[in-house]
Each structure stands twice: as structure tokens, then as C-alpha cells.
Amino acid sequence: MxxxxxxxxxxxxxxxxxxxxxxxxxxxxxxxxxxxxxxxxxxxxxxxxxxxxxxxxxxxxxxxxxxxxxxxxxxxxxxxxxxxxxxxxxxxxxxxxxxxxxxGKEKVKLMAGEAKACQDPLLPVEEAALTEGKLHQVSLTKHERNQALRQLCLKHYGYTCQVCGMNFEAVYGKLGKNYIEVHHINPIAETDGEHVLDPKTGLIPLCSNCHSMIHRGKNGRVLTPEELKAILHQQ
Missing domain, CATH: 1.10.150 (DNA polymerase; domain 1)
Known part of the structure; x- marks a missing residue:
């Protein structure tokens, strides 16, 4: 880390x-x-x-x-x-x-397995169902994000925002190459621990602006990509 x-x-x-x-x-x-x-x-x-x-x-x-x-x-x-x-x-x-x-008087401590994952986040991708969200005990309970799922999502969609169409490399050149944020369609915090996730339907690449806006629905509700697109096109 x-x-x-x-x-x-x-x-x-x-x-x-x-x-x-x-x-x-x-x-x-x-x-x-x-x-x-x-x-x-x-x-x-x-x-x-x-x-x-x-x-x-x-x-x-x-x-x-x-x-x-x-x-x-x-x-x-x-x-x-x-x-x-x-x-x-x-x-x-x-x-x-x-x-x-x-x-540092109240430290966040990683378990051995999580520390290893931080050192080598990309695991070999196999045919078996991929899961994420397994609960780990840190100082609080957090959901583990599977980096292999992120890579499969980006392999499918590429590094272009799926709401506004922004591509960081197109805008910033080499500085923005291979940069994008990945959004969970269904917030990982709302899941019940480890679960199967399809990276093509459960994840989506978003630019920083769209990723921030998608979390600004009324009463804390996360918008769907389609809802955010509709808002964007109304402007």
C-alpha cells in the first residue's frame, strides 16, 4: 500500500x-x-x-x-x-x-492476505466465475475490490468514459494514457460480502467528473449511467 x-x-x-x-x-x-x-x-x-x-x-x-x-x-x-x-x-x-x-495514533492495519494483494493486485484471469467484495477486517470492515475485474472491464470498454465520451489520452496525451476510473453499477458497499460480478455489466469506466456526479442522486442514491446521460444531454 x-x-x-x-x-x-x-x-x-x-x-x-x-x-x-x-x-x-x-x-x-x-x-x-x-x-x-x-x-x-x-x-x-x-x-x-x-x-x-x-x-x-x-x-x-x-x-x-x-x-x-x-x-x-x-x-x-x-x-x-x-x-x-x-x-x-x-x-x-x-x-x-x-x-x-x-x-498514526490509531493505525489502519492490513491482514497478511490483503497486504499481499496490494503488492500484486493483478491475479491470473481464469475461466471460473470471478468474485469480489469479500470482507476483510482492517480497523473497519471494508469490501475488497478485485483488480482483475477492473482490468476485464477496461479490456471490454477501453479507457473512454461511457457517459460523456471523454478519453484522458485524447485530452492530455501521454499523461492520460490508460487512465480512467471504474464505477460499480451496484455499489459494492450494498452487497452481502463476496459475490459473483460480470465485469461487462457490473462495472463501467467513467471520467472523474461523471464518477462524482453519478453519486449525487437525491437522498444519496447512486444514479444509473442512463440517468446521468439523460441529465448531461439536457444541458
Missing amino acids: TQYESIHQKFLLYLEKNVRTFSVEEREALVHFAETQLVDYIRTYFIPHFGKLYAKTDAALYQDLRNKVNTKPEAKAENEACEGRYSMALKYYAAFLQSAIFK
């Missing part, structure tokens, strides 16, 4: 323990939002050369950015347009960076 992956897991754990009103999907959506759209927001309005979220772990920086949101009309307007989601992400990330969970 890389340093960034470790911080990602700790951020989720912090939200689980300190923001009880959030569902699993809402916690995952907030972390994903912070890692992607919040970073773009910071670059656009405050720090043009801002890098990855987990590369900067100074809580004071994010507290200062949150205080500045309302000082710039354009930044304020965008924040209000998404119901304060940017300031909320800054608030929770800054609080997380000051927590015992982030500082």
Missing part, C-alpha cells in the same frame, strides 16, 4: 468514526470529491500549481483555504452552486489532518 492509499483509507476511517450521519456511499463520495474536484477547485481559484491532495498534509493550509472561499466572488458562487460541498470537504479534510487517526 502506498502512502497516498494509506491516507485515503485513514480519511475514510476518520469520517466513519466522526461523521455518523454519513452513509458508506456518502463517505466514499466525499473522499472522491476531495481527491478530484476539490483539487481542481483549489487550482482554479487559489493555488494554480497545487498537486495531489495527499501530498499536502498541513491542516492550517486547508483551514485557510476554507476561510478564503467567501472572499472570492467566483469561488463563492461555485461553492454555493454545489450547496457548500467545497467548503465542507475542506472542513473535514483539515479536521482529519489534525486527528489521531491521521497522525
Whole structure:
């Protein structure tokens, strides 16, 4: 597990323990939002050369950015347009960076089998039914994502967003080659442990924007790709 992956897991754990009103999907959506759209927001309005979220772990920086949101009309307007989601992400990330969970006083421990999977995530693909979602005990119970299923999904669909048609390589050149996010049609957190999953019908490649938007249905409901396409085409 890389340093960034470790911080990602700790951020989720912090939200689980300190923001009880959030569902699993809402916690995952907030972390994903912070890692992607919040970073773009910071670059656009405050720090043009801002890098990855987990590369900067100074809580004071994010507290200062949150205080500045309302000082710039354009930044304020965008924040209000998404119901304060940017300031909320800054608030929770800054609080997380000051927590015992982030500082290592409450560590996320991997079981031996999971650690091995992190070192060698791509397993040989066989004819037998592929499963994922097996429960592992970390500091919290998490669902294991099968990397082989991700690769089979990408082999079938390619690296183009199946909602808006964006291809990262076409837009960013070599930097974007072989990059795309993979979305579970049925949220893995709602499954009952290990289950069979068809990578052609249960997974779908989405760009970062569409992946964030698909998790913003009313009352925390995850939209279907067709519903998100319809919304996109209405604009």
C-alpha cells in the first residue's frame, strides 16, 4: 500500500468514526470529491500549481483555504452552486489532518492476505466465475475490490468514459494514457460480502467528473449511467 492509499483509507476511517450521519456511499463520495474536484477547485481559484491532495498534509493550509472561499466572488458562487460541498470537504479534510487517526495514533492495519494483494493486485484471469467484495477486517470492515475485474472491464470498454465520451489520452496525451476510473453499477458497499460480478455489466469506466456526479442522486442514491446521460444531454 502506498502512502497516498494509506491516507485515503485513514480519511475514510476518520469520517466513519466522526461523521455518523454519513452513509458508506456518502463517505466514499466525499473522499472522491476531495481527491478530484476539490483539487481542481483549489487550482482554479487559489493555488494554480497545487498537486495531489495527499501530498499536502498541513491542516492550517486547508483551514485557510476554507476561510478564503467567501472572499472570492467566483469561488463563492461555485461553492454555493454545489450547496457548500467545497467548503465542507475542506472542513473535514483539515479536521482529519489534525486527528489521531491521521497522525498514526490509531493505525489502519492490513491482514497478511490483503497486504499481499496490494503488492500484486493483478491475479491470473481464469475461466471460473470471478468474485469480489469479500470482507476483510482492517480497523473497519471494508469490501475488497478485485483488480482483475477492473482490468476485464477496461479490456471490454477501453479507457473512454461511457457517459460523456471523454478519453484522458485524447485530452492530455501521454499523461492520460490508460487512465480512467471504474464505477460499480451496484455499489459494492450494498452487497452481502463476496459475490459473483460480470465485469461487462457490473462495472463501467467513467471520467472523474461523471464518477462524482453519478453519486449525487437525491437522498444519496447512486444514479444509473442512463440517468446521468439523460441529465448531461439536457444541458
